Amino acid sequence: MPDSRNAPDGALWSSPLAGACLDRLFLQARTTRAWQERPVAPALLHELYRLMGMGPTSANCQPARIVFVQSAAGKAELLPLLDAGNREQTRLAPVTAVLACDLHFHERLDFLYPHQPQARGWFTGSPASTRDAALRNASLQHGYFIIAARALGLDCGPMGGFDADAVTRRYFPGGRAEVSFLCNLGYAAAAPLRGRLPRLPFDEACAMA
Numbered sequence: 783m784p785d786s787r788n789a790p791d792g793a794l795w796s797s798p799l800a801g802a803c804l805d806r807l808f809l810q811a812r813t814t815r816a817w818q819e820r821p822v823a824p825a826l827l828h829e830l831y832r833l834m835g836m837g838p839t840s841a842n843c844q845p846a847r848i849v850f851v852q853s854a855a856g857k858a859e860l861l862p863l864l865d866a867g868n869r870e871q872t873r874l875a876p877v878t879a880v881l882a883c884d885l886h887f888h889e890r891l892d893f894l895y896p897h898q899p900q901a902r903g904w905f906t907g908s909p910a911s912t913r914d915a916a917l918r919n920a921s922l923q924h925g926y927f928i929i930a931a932r933a934l935g936l937d938c939g940p941m942g943g944f945d946a947d948a949v950t951r952r953y954f955p956g957g958r959a960e961v962s963f964l965c966n967l968g969y970a971a972a973a974p975l976r977g978r979l980p981r982l983p984f985d986e987a988c989a990m991a
């Protein structure tokens with residue numbers, strides 16, 4: 783891929799995104815619980831994965847793993863594992879992404895970080911440090927996933943209300959991965975949204991040092 787630097791001082795970009803882009807990604811984007819019947823093309827899920835994968839992870843380790851549940855049979859299996867309040871929104875969503883984290887991600891570092899053969903060792907000092915790195919980096923990728931989906935015109939409905947052990951057993955058997963959360967994907971239906979909830983002010987959540 784060509785180097786995309788386009789500012790004379792060497793910065794990658796010289797200006798912020800247009801307001802409409804910020805609206806789409808953040809300011810107007812909302813958690814969606816009501817869905818149009820409009821399907822999501824498989825090619826769009828491939829593009830979503832490609833964009834998500836471009837976000838940074840430690841030593842490019844990319845521990846996120848995803849199962850996209852979209853068939854009627856797949857939905858029928860998944861729904862009983864969800865909290866009651868999440869079932870209808872998930873039944874109606876064209877796709878439900880099961881977002882997980884590969885606890886053995888370091889096995890792929892020969893491919894993902896080939897110029898540093900010792901990179902594997904950075905993550906395998908102890909089971910706890912491997913797990914920390916897996917969770918940290920997969921969580922980052924899961925955040926990129928939501929923003930990438932929005933960038934592609936999809937709406938998202940993330941959900942933590944489900945039987946995590948049962949969902950992990952069903953979609954990632956063998957114990958090498960853990961499910962983090964689910965995310966419905968599709969196109970929002972015209973339905974009343976809950977009021978936007980407050981966000982913490984800068985001075986409460988941030989400090990300057």
Ligand SMILES: Cc1cc2nc3c(=O)[nH]c(=O)nc-3n(C[C@H](O)[C@H](O)[C@H](O)COP(=O)(O)O)c2cc1C
Pocket residue numbers: 811812813814815867868940941942943944963978979
């Ligand atoms: C990890 C995660 C878990 C969530 N779990 C649920 C859930 O189980 N059910 C649900 O209806 N909403 C769930 N939400 C939605 C949040 O409540 C919602 O994103 C938040 O209140 C912000 O809403 P907004 O995006 O419309 O501003 C979850 C969101 C995230 C990111």
